[in-house]
Amino acid sequence: MLMEKVAEILAETSAEVVEPRFRALAAGEVIEKAPGEIVTVADREAEVIIARRLRELLPVPVVGEEAVAADPALAEALRSEPAVWLVDPVDGTSNFVAGRPDFAVMASLVRAGQTVAAWIWQPVNGVAYAAELGAGAWRDGHRLTRPAVTDAPEKWRGSVKSRFLDPAEHHRMQTAIRVFGKTGDGLRSAGMEYPQIADGDSEFILYWRTLPWDHSPGSLLVTEAGGVAARLDGSGYRPEPPGGPDGLLIAADPAVWEQVRSVLFG
Known part of the structure; x- marks a missing residue:
């Protein structure tokens, strides 16, 4: 109800x-x-x-x-x-x-x-x-169940939300994600981007600033559909007041999460 x-x-x-x-x-x-x-x-x-x-x-x-x-x-x-x-x-x-x-x-x-x-x-x-x-x-x-992911990373689709990164880090990440397929800056709406991952239209997205009203709904949607929403240390997402930790990587499955994190952060 x-x-x-x-x-x-x-x-x-x-x-x-x-x-x-x-x-x-x-x-x-x-x-x-x-x-x-x-x-x-x-x-x-x-x-x-x-x-x-x-x-x-x-x-x-x-x-x-x-x-x-x-x-x-x-x-x-x-x-x-x-x-x-x-x-x-x-x-x-x-x-x-x-x-x-x-x-x-x-x-x-x-x-x-x-x-x-x-x-x-x-x-x-x-x-x-x-x-x-x-x-x-x-x-x-x-x-809703997230479709299986191709094992060819060059076909993965994703984005890095780089607005709140410093210019050098922004450039480094935009260069790094070129190993994947179609990439960009996202749709400027978490309410549109998270469903793309749950539906199978995207494989990953990295957010930097993580305001709770933006990420609480989508993170649960993705994880309940079989995906991953985790901080960069691997801990699961929990909504916190503004000013909390930065960085949240959303991915279609654990293997995608690990590989994207490795590419972006070594």
Whole structure:
């Protein structure tokens, strides 16, 4: 019941306040909340609605991206509370503002520091992903299992999110990944990129900055579909407040994870 209800909340909120503004944002509806970081009225309105409705389902704290931007201390609930909702009302805001279709609405439930349930709604594609710890991953209600990976690394597809790397490290990694197949910088939306790995459309992606609302939903989706989401020391991903460790490598299976890590970091 919870899995279906949260999926409904995301889709209904998206239809109410996000989708009507896609390619229709008015003057003044896009705000710079920090240097290089933008937010829209759609982000803020959607988060308020989603947070209220999630608390009606399960009355625990909600850690939302926009609420934390206003009050960073709210993120400490991930450490201090036994259960927390995480919300990213529009993941890929820059794409949304630019009129590109690569954005998503996401939520996850964290218990004792571990993601136990996750939801990703892709409005333009009309596709819903969900995952539950130990129970599996789904796409539009159908069980999702990551397809087998070719044993030819030169055919692997992936990306390195290098925005937060220093220029020398950025250049080194972009050179290193040329041993693989089709590579790039990703889609600027975790809610679009993680499903690519779960669906079999990509083999790996390296993230550097790992804000919890960006990575909690997708990491569970990938691992429940048979993939790997791990820190560079091999430890599994756990959502933490901003300012935690950097570096998160997502891969289709353990062998891909090990080989990509070796190529990128030696």
